Amino acid sequence: MARNPELTRQLIIDKALPIFNTKGYAAASISDITAATGITKGAIYGNFKNKDEVATAAFEQGVQIVTGEIAKRVRNEATAPAKLNSIVDFYEEYLKEPPIPGGCPVLNSSIEADDSLPFLRSKVIRSIALMKDSLIKIVNRGILEGQIKRDVDAEEFANFFYSTIEGVISLSRIEGDGRSFGFVKRFIQKQIKEISI
Template sequence: MSRNPELTRQLIIDKALPIFNTKGYAAASISDITAATGITKGAIYGNFKNKDEVATAAFEKGVEIVATEIGKRVRKEKTAPDKLKAIVEFYQEYIKEPPIPGGCPVMNSSIEADDSLPFLRSKVIRSIALLKDSLIKMVNRGILERQIKRDVDAEEFANFFYSVIEGVTSLSRIEGDGRSFAFVKKFVIKQIEEISI
């Protein structure tokens, strides 16, 4: 085991992420993390004050991973409509091959943190707001660059887009196949095409 505190902290986060994301906060334990990392509880508590801090760091890492993967797809496209379509494609692949075991950390954590985990709920709300804000900026840029119609309400479209994609991704993972996503994808692509110039 490395004596570098930052490497130890990162190892804990990396190993805790799939545990929290698949088991959920309530079912995940520090013992699960010690088993996954091969380090002691003392080492974990030497890096984190408590389980809440580990869960928060793991959640933030999960959001970062998903945002990075989406960003790679989006940067390859030249127009706002194509960037939106790239996000749809990413989530369709996400159903079968998520970059993090257990699926979307925002969706997973939002369900669990809704009523019982205020420390995590605030992080989830902030992450959702940042994701929506990115979509709003994407649509507004598309309007400025004459790729998207001027009368499109960027905030309205971003909220619609995010809610539908996040919801159908979760539904499709629960169902264990991509049929629901395939149906909704046609509708979302049609909406993107309708706002495009």
Template sequence: MARNPEQTRQLIIEKALPIFNTKGYNAASISDITSATGITKGAIYGNFKNKDEVATAAFELGVEIVATAIAKRVRAQQTAPDKLRAIMDFYEEYLKEPPIPGGCPVLNSSIEADDNLPFLRSRVIRSIALLKDSVMKIINRGILEGQVKRDVDVEEFTNFFYSTIEGAISVSRIEGDTRSYDFVKRFVQKQINEISI
């Protein structure tokens, strides 16, 4: 059955995402994508100007998948502290069974894009900012609704929360088990309890 151009483009992005996320930008090739999709290089370049554009679209899909899954967990909770715990639980499960092969696309791309891929680095920075902003909104709303102490430094706690989780994910993935994340989760849980009313 023939695909329309939008379906072809979407297929390329969906198949490219796990390739870039597991191999990294430099190791992933257009040939890998043609093998995964059954689509010719000509068709890929008919939909994307170059490999950078494919990688960018794949990264953005990965971020959307993760952000949507987190948002669903957060919406299911009633209080700000429980919403923060839900984010931690999400990443704990993500470590064990990631919805995207290769793990967190923001973490993976931030390491590779730091110095070498300016076109991707800007998108990683924007994604991190959006995730932090979501945490800040949770805490600020918790303060307004009397669930979080008013003297909490929201920006400081947000940066601690996000950076600690991302660091624990990275270490746990390198070590090949969840022990480091488990230790960090217990510590961050105590911090959440301390700011809670």
């Protein structure tokens, strides 16, 4: 067990993330986290005020993991269309081997936070806004660099792109295979090709 307070806090977050992401907020308990970490409830509450704070920290780390992986892919591509395609490829791989057990933390948390968890809902909304903003920047830069057609509405495309990806991830997980994702991937790739110069 980590004695350093920062290490203890990080251990709690690391172990809580897959618990919240697979079980959901309502089903996950502090007892689940004590079992996973091997530390007491007192140590958890010494680092976090309550379960809400643990869930928030776990969610934020999950988002950092996902966005960090996407950012790596995007940085490795030279053009806006290639960057957009790399994001689609990332999510296809994510379905097969998610870096976080349970799948996409934004999608999972948005379902639960929609009605009953206002403290988490605001974090989910901010994460979605940041993702869409990143997509808008990719498209706008592509327009400026002559890789994407000038008449493309970056905000409209970003909303279409992100909503379609998140929707098909949900559908594919329910269906238990990647067939739907394959159809949608081809459709999104056609859309990327259509807006490209």
